[in-house]
Amino acid sequence: LPDDINKPLEIQANEASFDQNSGEAIYKGNVFVKQGSIEIQAQYLKVSTDPKTQKFSSLEASGKPAKFSQQVDWSGNIVISKGNEIHYLTDESKLEIIGDGYLSRMQNSITADYILYMIEDGTFSAEKKDSGRVSMTLQPQAPQDKPASETNK
Amino acid sequence: MLSFNKLTQPKSLLLIGAALIISAFLGWYGVTPTTNLVETDSLSSSPDYFITKVKVKEFDIDGRLIEELDADQTLHYTAKSKTLLESPNMERYSKSGHWSAKADKGVIDDGSNDILLTENARATKKYLQSEDIKLSADNIHYLDQNKSLTSYGNATLTSTQGETSAGKITTYINSEEVVMTGSVRGKYETIH
Numbered sequence: 001l002p003d004d005i006n007k008p009l010e011i012q013a014n015e016a017s018f019d020q021n022s023g024e025a026i027y028k029g030n031v032f033v034k035q036g037s038i039e040i041q042a043q044y045l046k047v048s049t050d051p052k053t054q055k056f057s058s059l060e061a062s063g064k065p066a067k068f069s070q071q072v073d074w075s076g077n078i079v080i081s082k083g084n085e086i087h088y089l090t091d092e093s094k095l096e097i098i099g100d101g102y103l104s105r106m107q108n109s110i111t112a113d114y115i116l117y118m119i120e121d122g123t124f125s126a127e128k129k130d131s132g133r134v135s136m137t138l139q140p141q142a143p144q145d146k147p148a149s150e151t152n153k
Numbered sequence: 154m155l156s157f158n159k160l161t162q163p164k165s166l167l168l169i170g171a172a173l174i175i176s177a178f179l180g181w182y183g184v185t186p187t188t189n190l191v192e193t194d195s196l197s198s199s200p201d202y203f204i205t206k207v208k209v210k211e212f213d214i215d216g217r218l219i220e221e222l223d224a225d226q227t228l229h230y231t232a233k234s235k236t237l238l239e240s241p242n243m244e245r246y247s248k249s250g251h252w253s254a255k256a257d258k259g260v261i262d263d264g265s266n267d268i269l270l271t272e273n274a275r276a277t278k279k280y281l282q283s284e285d286i287k288l289s290a291d292n293i294h295y296l297d298q299n300k301s302l303t304s305y306g307n308a309t310l311t312s313t314q315g316e317t318s319a320g321k322i323t324t325y326i327n328s329e330e331v332v333m334t335g336s337v338r339g340k341y342e343t344i345h
Contacts, residue, residue: 008315011339016319020283020312020329027337047341049314 001071004036005093005119009059013045023049031061037071037078040086058089068095072105072122079105081117093119101126110136200228200237207238220245224259234263241270245295249327250280252302254293266297276302280329287311288322300326315341 014029025047033040042061050057061068065082072079084099094116097103101115103124112126112134126134204227211220224238238259245252254277256270270276274293278286291306301323304310308322310331320335 009339009341011337011341013337013339015335016317016333016337016339018310018312018317018331018333020280020286020331023283023314025314025317025339027339047314047339 001037001074002120004038004070005090007036009033009035009090011045011047025049031063033059033061035090038068038088039070040066040068040088042066042086057091058087061086061088065100068097070119077106079103079117079122081115083115095119108137110134199230201231203228218246236261236263241268243268243295245326247300247326249329250278252276252278252326254295254302256293268295269293270295274304276304278302278324283329284313286324286331288324290322302326315339 011027011031011033013027013031016025016027018025027045027047029043031040031042031045033042033045040059040061042063043066044062046060048058048060062085065084066086067080067082068086068088069078069080071077081095081097081101081103083097083101085097087096087098088094089096095118097115097117099113100111101113102111103109103115103117105122105124110124110126112128114127115124116126117124126136128134205225207222207224207227209220209222210218213219221244223242225240227236227238229236238261240255240257241259242255243253254270254274256274257272258270260269260271261267270293271291274291275287275289276293278288288302288304288308288310290304290308292304294303294305295301296303302325303321303323305321307318308320309316309318310322310324310333317333317337317339319333319337321333323332324330
């Protein structure tokens with residue numbers, strides 16, 4: 001949802017280590033992240049913080065697979081993605097899915113080695129890396145319903 | 154011979170009863186072992202000495218202040234080889250920064266430099282290069298061997314990034330590393 005990125009980030013895990021100097025926190029084991037309607041599940045998570053502002057700026061999750069989901073509109077549609085690694089850059093509202101990537105939004109879905117999803121405008125692009133392929137399934141646009149007055153002629 | 158009638162008169166009965174009670178008491182008193190004026194248990198559980206308004210300062214070989222310990226009162230117990238502290242407040246200084254910690258109660262084992270702070274324990278670590286971090290917990294244990302502070306029991310770490318709670322949080326005096334185990338819960342603000 002539009003204001004997800006302004007919400008505080010809540011993280012749960014089995015254990016964590018945190019280095020005040022570098023501003024990096026590592027979370028391990030059943031990692032669950034929540035920020036507004038955004039949810040991430042992974043086995044490993046690195047949270048990077050901007051040392052100057054001390055606010056956190058990016059998050060790298062990995063798992064078998066790592067999963068990301070977000071509600072994209074008020075009627076409850078959600079985007080779901082998963083991959084070996086998910087990099088979520090909160091200050092750029094950008095999501096990178098690396099390795100066995102999959103993303104589905106509404107009825108459209110895409111699989112690729114690398115998927116870039118721009119959260120704010122809902123667009124995504126994909127690349128194949130090594131021998132992988134990009135496969136995309138786009139649902140045809142539903143025909144627009146003609147206005148009621150015309151149909152009664 | 155005292156006739157039976159005289160014996161049954163009220164006055165005589167009273168005298169006989171009193172005599173019986175006194176003899177019973179004397180008999181009991183004679184049998185029970187001699188005891189101290191003070192119960193033995195309370196003897197071993199009371200402090201052998203106590204000091205009030207305690208102020209301790211420790212310096213290194215070069216004369217630099219490395220530790221300060223204040224307490225309203227310290228009580229030493231020989232039987233348990235422990236010193237209990239009331240309202241302990243301590244500061245420790247090192248090259249990379251310094252930390253301060255306080256609590257309602259504290260415990261130091263004889264011959265040990267470790268200190269266990271209990272009941273409403275809280276600590277603040279001040280770094281030279283980066284922001285402070287604050288710890289609060291039911292217990293904060295300073296271990297001199299690895300110069301670490303271990304918080305457990307409602308342990309919470311508050312830093313500029315946010316607040317993290319865990320079963321156990323260990324920080325190290327001479328490093329900026331923090332290790333958390335046992336259902337870690339973090340809450341961060343994001344940049345915008």
